[in-house]
Amino acid sequence: MTTPIASPSVRAQAREQGIDLAARAQELGRSQLTADDLSPKPSVAAGQASTQASDATRYWDVDHAQYGPVREEATSRFAQIAAQNLGAANTLIPQVTHHDRANVAALEAFRAELKAEAKARGIKLTALAFQAKALAVALRAFPKFNASLSPDGKTLTFKDFAHIGIAVDTPHGLMVPVVRDLDRKGLWQIASEIADLAARAQERKVGPDEMGGASMTITNLGGIGGSAFTPIVNPPEVAILGITKAEMTPVWDGSAFQPVPMLPLDLSYDHRVINGAEAARFMVHFAGLLADPRRMMI
Amino acid sequence: MADNHADFIVLGAGPGGYACAFRAADLGRKVVLVDPRATLGGVCLNEGCIPSKALLHAAQVLREARHGGDWGLNFAAPTVDLDALRAKKDGIVSQLTGGLGALSKRRKVQVVRGSARFTDAKTLEIDGKTWSFEQAVIAVGSSPIQLPGWPEDDRIWDSTAALELRFLPERLAIVGGGIIGLEMATVYAALGSQVTVIELADQIAPGADAEAAGILHAAMAQEGVTLHTSTKTARVEASKDGLTLHCEGAFAGTLEADAIIQAVGRRSNAFGVAPEAAGIAVSDRGIIEVNASCQTTVPGIFAIGDVTGNPMLAHRATHQGHVAAEVASGHAAALDTDLIPSVAYTAPELAWVGLTAEQAKAQNIAHKVTGFPWAASGRNLASGGGDGLTKLVYCPNTQRLLGATLVGTNAGELLAEATLAIEMGACLQDLALSVHAHPTLSETLAFAAERALGTLTDL
Numbered sequence: 001m002t003t004p005i006a007s008p009s010v011r012a013q014a015r016e017q018g019i020d021l022a023a024r025a026q027e028l029g030r031s032q033l034t035a036d037d038l039s040p041k042p043s044v045a046a047g048q049a050s051t052q053a054s055d056a057t058r059y060w061d062v063d064h065a066q067y068g069p070v071r072e073e074a075t076s077r078f079a080q081i082a083a084q085n086l087g088a089a090n091t092l093i094p095q096v097t098h099h100d101r102a103n104v105a106a107l108e109a110f111r112a113e114l115k116a117e118a119k120a121r122g123i124k125l126t127a128l129a130f131q132a133k134a135l136a137v138a139l140r141a142f143p144k145f146n147a148s149l150s151p152d153g154k155t156l157t158f159k160d161f162a163h164i165g166i167a168v169d170t171p172h173g174l175m176v177p178v179v180r181d182l183d184r185k186g187l188w189q190i191a192s193e194i195a196d197l198a199a200r201a202q203e204r205k206v207g208p209d210e211m212g213g214a215s216m217t218i219t220n221l222g223g224i225g226g227s228a229f230t231p232i233v234n235p236p237e238v239a240i241l242g243i244t245k246a247e248m249t250p251v252w253d254g255s256a257f258q259p260v261p262m263l264p265l266d267l268s269y270d271h272r273v274i275n276g277a278e279a280a281r282f283m284v285h286f287a288g289l290l291a292d293p294r295r296m297m298i
Numbered sequence: 299m300a301d302n303h304a305d306f307i308v309l310g311a312g313p314g315g316y317a318c319a320f321r322a323a324d325l326g327r328k329v330v331l332v333d334p335r336a337t338l339g340g341v342c343l344n345e346g347c348i349p350s351k352a353l354l355h356a357a358q359v360l361r362e363a364r365h366g367g368d369w370g371l372n373f374a375a376p377t378v379d380l381d382a383l384r385a386k387k388d389g390i391v392s393q394l395t396g397g398l399g400a401l402s403k404r405r406k407v408q409v410v411r412g413s414a415r416f417t418d419a420k421t422l423e424i425d426g427k428t429w430s431f432e433q434a435v436i437a438v439g440s441s442p443i444q445l446p447g448w449p450e451d452d453r454i455w456d457s458t459a460a461l462e463l464r465f466l467p468e469r470l471a472i473v474g475g476g477i478i479g480l481e482m483a484t485v486y487a488a489l490g491s492q493v494t495v496i497e498l499a500d501q502i503a504p505g506a507d508a509e510a511a512g513i514l515h516a517a518m519a520q521e522g523v524t525l526h527t528s529t530k531t532a533r534v535e536a537s538k539d540g541l542t543l544h545c546e547g548a549f550a551g552t553l554e555a556d557a558i559i560q561a562v563g564r565r566s567n568a569f570g571v572a573p574e575a576a577g578i579a580v581s582d583r584g585i586i587e588v589n590a591s592c593q594t595t596v597p598g599i600f601a602i603g604d605v606t607g608n609p610m611l612a613h614r615a616t617h618q619g620h621v622a623a624e625v626a627s628g629h630a631a632a633l634d635t636d637l638i639p640s641v642a643y644t645a646p647e648l649a650w651v652g653l654t655a656e657q658a659k660a661q662n663i664a665h666k667v668t669g670f671p672w673a674a675s676g677r678n679l680a681s682g683g684g685d686g687l688t689k690l691v692y693c694p695n696t697q698r699l700l701g702a703t704l705v706g707t708n709a710g711e712l713l714a715e716a717t718l719a720i721e722m723g724a725c726l727q728d729l730a731l732s733v734h735a736h737p738t739l740s741e742t743l744a745f746a747a748e749r750a751l752g753t754l755t756d757l
Contacts, residue, residue, distance in 0.1 A: 005723030
């Protein structure tokens with residue numbers, strides 16, 4: 001970052017206030033600074049939101065205290081950035097959410113078989129590790145889901161790697177660390193990498209190089225509950241896979257109802273890149289990999 | 299125990315020193331200002347910028363009278379009363395130095411006449427008296443360089459002596475074709491001397507844009523000044539009848555002169571205050587090491603102006619003076635710019651600020667050049683101005699202005715717009731879209747910008 005353009009009065013004021021103009025310019029993403037940018041708490045996110053949305057959101061501006069006791073808490077910079085990204089993604093990208101279910105009886109049986117070995121290795125072989133691996137394998141079969149659309153919409157970039165972002169719920173907000181090259185890694189390694197990243201995310205100790213660059217993101221609420229939801233695509237990715245809690249479901253086998261553990265899958269995708277039939281085929285393929293994990297090998 | 303104590307002491311009352319003293323006083327400090335001269339103002343007011351401008355004004359009047367015939371205005375050949383001219387110049391100088399005296403009284407600045415030397419990092423000696431101090435500012439300026447091996451002769455002048463108008467030499471040689479040498483050439487040529495300038499570099503006004511310097515070169519030659527560039531003065535001999543200069547280089551041979559002005563640069567006076575006694579880092583050429591806040595390597599001691607090195611210019615010293623006073627008084631201040639304008643008050647004037655094309659090229663900075671010739675300026679032609687040029691250096695990507703050079707009448711005044719534009723980060727469009735009054739010379743800046751933008755309709 002080179003020295004930003006600033007008039008002599010702005011430079012002098014910054015010096016008096018102890019503001020590093022180069023750092024401030026980088027923070028604001030600008031090459032030129034004015035006196036307005038030296039205010040104690042510049043917030044480009046807040047500033048833009050308040051000017052752009054002022055008309056649409058004026059009914060949100062309510063004095064809540066008149067209805068009962070309230071408490072105010074400033075949102076963190078982290079949360080503001082996330083809010084801005086989610087807002088942009090939801091406003092600018094036409095999204096469709098496709099719902100499906102996967103039979104995970106075989107997968108759960110396999111996991112149960114490996115329980116003793118997992119204990120010995122000190123690794124918890126989670127369902128998420130299988131889901132991430134299966135997603136990476138599915139992405140290799142469906143390259144369009146492993147792509148990004150340029151901001152001007154004119155170029156689709158196909159990625160020759162399969163990195164999966166794992167949405168992690170932390171005390172300071174949602175974080176998405178990324179596990180790299182899952183198609184080339186074994187389940188033990190994937191499980192341990194996910195566990196490591198998730199643990200460090202809780203302490204906010206994930207490096208910037210461990211986030212970003214994902215092919216697709218998985219957001220798994222299975223540990224908490226729910227039967228379906230509609231996640232928001234995390235651009236520049238073109239799809240996101242939401243997973244909720246597997247449920248024992250009566251499935252007709254032709255002669256009788258059988259109890260089968262079915263895993264609800266919710267795929268939100270960028271309809272500019274992916275059409276409905278492609279999404280349905282992708283999900284059938286993905287559900288098939290989960291139903292018979294041996295298929296990940298072939 | 300010292301004889302005296304100073305809260306804030308400024309050594310040297312030139313444009314840097316008095317500005318520093320006055321600013322500190324305005325910030326509530328008790329200030330002592332030390333200078334060996336009887337009057338305030340230093341070289342600039344007493345024997346530099348101001349008296350030279352007075353003589354240059356007289357030179358301009360003479361030139362215009364001589365060219366009156368071109369306009370059908372015929373004057374008798376002017377006679378120059380050197381004593382009256384000197385008195386007029388001295389009167390202007392006393393008016394200004396007297397004004398400074400009044401300004402210092404109003405601010406209750408204690409002026410001490412004398413020369414100061416450090417005895418350690420907390421004390422000074424001023425003409426036998428010891429002074430302790432809280433904070434000190436070194437602003438003792440510079441002196442003309444005396445070339446070694448030259449004879450002792452009172453017909454060999456430095457710039458100070460040249461401004462005294464001792465007599466009007468029939469043949470005057472000026473060694474050094476920088477700003478000072480060229481201004482002296484302008485004055486003495488107008489007064490009637492046969493002037494020859496000898497410059498070591500391959501152009502006059504070294505450091506300035508070569509094309510612009512070439513325009514000045516041609517204009518001065520037309521006024522009868524002989525200019526030898528790429529020429530070295532190897533030896534000077536003095537005899538009863540005159541002075542002989544032996545030259546080498548592009549001009550090889552001898553020159554006879556009735557007086558010589560040495561104008562080969564200035565040397566810091568820092569050693570005069572014994573900075574080493576205070577432990578201040580100083581180069582072997584007397585340049586005191588300072589940061590952008592004018593702090594020396596010794597806490598509480600500041601240095602400003604010519605003792606801090608090039609460019610040795612009054613306006614830089616003044617700004618540094620304010621910075622030192624503010625920093626010493628607890629403010630965060632710094633001279634955080636490289637934009638120190640240079641002006642040669644020649645005929646025509648030559649002025650520049652920021653990067654020249656040559657510097658941008660040498661420093662490998664992406665740049666483009668645009669210009670506007672003053673031959674196409676209505677105001678210039680109508681005012682009897684000669685050849686002139688406005689030249690802008692700008693960034694090809696952002697079109698931000700990086701430097702400007704002007705040569706022509708009042709170029710020194712016109713330069714301020716370019717300086718402000720560069721400091722404000724202006725681009726060519728900013729210059730072109732700002733409405734300039736017509737007809738003015740300032741239009742040439744907007745025209746040069748328009749030319750680069752392809753919107754010019756005056757060429």
